[in-house]
Each structure stands twice: as C-alpha cells, then as structure tokens.
Amino acid sequence: MTRTQFYRIVEIRTKIISMTTFLCGSVYALYDTGLWSWTTFIMMGLAVLFVDMGTTGFNSYYDYISGTDNQTYNLERDKVLVHENVSPNTALAISLTLFALAGILGLVLASRTSWWLIVAGGACMVVGYTYTGGPFPISRTPFGEVFAGGFLGTVLFTLSYFVLTKTVNIGAVAASIPLTLLIAKILSVNNTCDRIADEIAGRKTMVILLGADKAKFLLMGELAASYAWAFLLIFLNILPWHTGPLLVIAAVFSVKRFQAMLRRGFSLETKGPSMNDVSQLFLASGASLCIGCLVAFIIR
Structure with a gap:
C-alpha cells in the first residue's frame, strides 16, 4: 500500500470538515471564557483527526464488502479498494489502529479534564x-444526516469547548447548530449524488425516501436554516457581532455555490464538483465564525 492509497482510504481531504468544527469549538471557547491550553488543543485535534480517519476507513471497508462500492456505480478515484485492488483487510487494520491511537489520547485528555x-x-x-x-x-x-451532523457538529463542537473549559453551557450548544446543519447538508448532497447506486444497494436514505425533486428542498432548507440560526445567535449575543459582516459575505457566496450545484444537477458524474462546492460553502461559514470570535476576543 502506498501513501497515496492510505490517504484515499481515509479520504484525508475530507477531514477538513471535522477539523473546522473542532477549531470553531476551540475558538468559541476562547472567546466565551478566555481559557486556552496548547497541549490540550493539540491532543484533542489529533484525537478528532484519528477518529474521523478511522471512521472513513471503516466506511471504505464496509461499503466495499457490502457491494455498495463497485466499479459499475462508483467512479471516485478515492475508492482504491474498488479501482486499485487494495485489500479490504488493510482498510480495516488502518481503522482499528487509528481508533486505538484516538483512545489513548482520549484517556490522557480525560485525566486532564473529566x-x-x-x-x-x-x-x-x-x-x-x-x-x-x-x-x-x-x-x-x-x-x-442526523447522526453525522449531530456528532460531527454539535457533539464535536461542545467536546472541543469542554476540554478547554471543563464545562459546557447552552450558548456553546446553540453556537454549534449552524455547522451541524451544514454538515447534514454535505451528507445530503453526497446522498443525492449517490441516490441511484444507494437505492440499488438497498439503502433507505432520507434522499431516497423523499425522492430526487423533494430532496432539493431539503438541501435548500438546511442551508437557509443554518444562516438564519447564525444571525439569530448574533441577535441574542451568543455569537459576537463581528461575525455578522463575515456571515453576510459567506451567505452570498454559499447561495451562488448552491445555485451552481442546482444547475449542474446531482449524479455520480457531478458528485466531485458538487462535493467541492458544498465543502467550500461549509468552510466559508466556519471561517466566518472562527475569525469573528477571534477578532472579538482580541479587541475586547
């Protein structure tokens, strides 16, 4: 197995999602409480990265052995188990190792917090x-979408807040919701592109139950709800007002990216560009939150 194949098994480029949520939760903790520890920050970051990589490795393994990933319905280069004959046991071993490393870091973090x-x-x-x-x-x-958005969004955000502050409040939970909704949107876009292959594989995703046309309204709703909630948090003084102008810019950018996705359509052939667009959309929102909170902390 080459290094490139390892990166593709764990889909290293997609880890920007979990790392952005982790960073946002950490920076919000700094803004909200003024507390910070570089040691805790680095250990938590590595633990998050290892769990996310391990989860993707399990995904690669089980999608292959279940037949969801196959040469007929999967055109992604990242699926090296399908297209490059990498052993599925290799993906399984990688995932177990990464989870073990994350577990060790978790024990150390627990000894420092709770x-x-x-x-x-x-x-x-x-x-x-x-x-x-x-x-x-x-x-x-x-x-x-509920589990992926909930755990990669709200749970990860509040855990990142907790390890630095040793407490969690309703403000931290509320501040995580915009990212949670956008993570759910990322998965919805992925499932919309994979709808036909998933249906053949026997999956019953939300997109399949809604159908192709109604799924577009789900995608619109997730985006609109995310920004509506974020601006409500500014109004309630849970997020600093400094995030407002940045969120306006991010919202305009996000609408344009989403319109491009709608024009392109959602299919296996358009999955690459669509996932790139929705990832940029998420990063724009995450960057707005991080920068706004950091600026508010510095000039306070």
Missing part, C-alpha cells in the same frame, strides 16, 4: 463504527 470524556468519546467512536458497520448501518437509514 472521566466523563471517556463516555462521550466512546459514544463518538461507536457511532463512527456503526455508521457503516455492524448489522444495521446508520448510513443505510434516513437518520444518517
């Missing part, structure tokens, strides 16, 4: 595994 962190971290790892693994994979159900 042993309840083990419970929360363990729950994240269980959801990461069962997303595509086990007898009833979450990704095959209509609840994929």
Whole structure:
C-alpha cells in the first residue's frame, strides 16, 4: 500500500470538515471564557483527526464488502479498494489502529479534564463504527444526516469547548447548530449524488425516501436554516457581532455555490464538483465564525 492509497482510504481531504468544527469549538471557547491550553488543543485535534480517519476507513471497508462500492456505480478515484485492488483487510487494520491511537489520547485528555470524556468519546467512536458497520448501518437509514451532523457538529463542537473549559453551557450548544446543519447538508448532497447506486444497494436514505425533486428542498432548507440560526445567535449575543459582516459575505457566496450545484444537477458524474462546492460553502461559514470570535476576543 502506498501513501497515496492510505490517504484515499481515509479520504484525508475530507477531514477538513471535522477539523473546522473542532477549531470553531476551540475558538468559541476562547472567546466565551478566555481559557486556552496548547497541549490540550493539540491532543484533542489529533484525537478528532484519528477518529474521523478511522471512521472513513471503516466506511471504505464496509461499503466495499457490502457491494455498495463497485466499479459499475462508483467512479471516485478515492475508492482504491474498488479501482486499485487494495485489500479490504488493510482498510480495516488502518481503522482499528487509528481508533486505538484516538483512545489513548482520549484517556490522557480525560485525566486532564473529566472521566466523563471517556463516555462521550466512546459514544463518538461507536457511532463512527456503526455508521457503516455492524448489522444495521446508520448510513443505510434516513437518520444518517442526523447522526453525522449531530456528532460531527454539535457533539464535536461542545467536546472541543469542554476540554478547554471543563464545562459546557447552552450558548456553546446553540453556537454549534449552524455547522451541524451544514454538515447534514454535505451528507445530503453526497446522498443525492449517490441516490441511484444507494437505492440499488438497498439503502433507505432520507434522499431516497423523499425522492430526487423533494430532496432539493431539503438541501435548500438546511442551508437557509443554518444562516438564519447564525444571525439569530448574533441577535441574542451568543455569537459576537463581528461575525455578522463575515456571515453576510459567506451567505452570498454559499447561495451562488448552491445555485451552481442546482444547475449542474446531482449524479455520480457531478458528485466531485458538487462535493467541492458544498465543502467550500461549509468552510466559508466556519471561517466566518472562527475569525469573528477571534477578532472579538482580541479587541475586547
């Protein structure tokens, strides 16, 4: 196995999603409480990265052995188990190793904060595994967006806040919702592009249940709700007003990117450009939150 194949098994380019949420939760903690620890920040960042990489490795493994990923319906170069004959056992071993490393870091972080962190971290790892693994994979159900958005969004954001502050408040939970909705949107776009292949594989995703036309309204709703909630948080003084101008720019950019996706359509052939657009949309929102909170902390 080459280094490039390893990166593709764990889809390293997609880790920007979890790392952005982690960074936003950490910066919000700094803005909200003034507390910071570089050691804790780095350990938490590595733990998040390892869990996310391991989860994607499990996804690669189980999608291959279940037949969801095959040469007929999957055109993505990242699927090296399909297109480059990499052993699925290699993907499984990589995932188990990454989860073990994350577990070790989790124990160290728990000793510095609270042993309840083990419970929360363990729950994240269980959801990461069962997303595509086990007898009833979450990704095959209509609840994929809820679990992916919830754990990669709200849970990760509040855990990132907690390890730095040793507490969680309703403001931190509320501040995580815009990112949670956009993460759900990323998965919805992915599932909309994969709709035909997923249906053949027997999946019952939200997109399949809604149908192609109604799924577009789901995508619109997730985007609109994310920005509406973010501006409400500014009005309630949960987010600093400094994020407002940045969010306006991000919202305009996001609408244009989404319009481009609608014009292009959602299919296996357009999946690459669509996932690139929705990822940029998420990063624009995350950057607005991070920069706004950081500026507010510095000039306070």
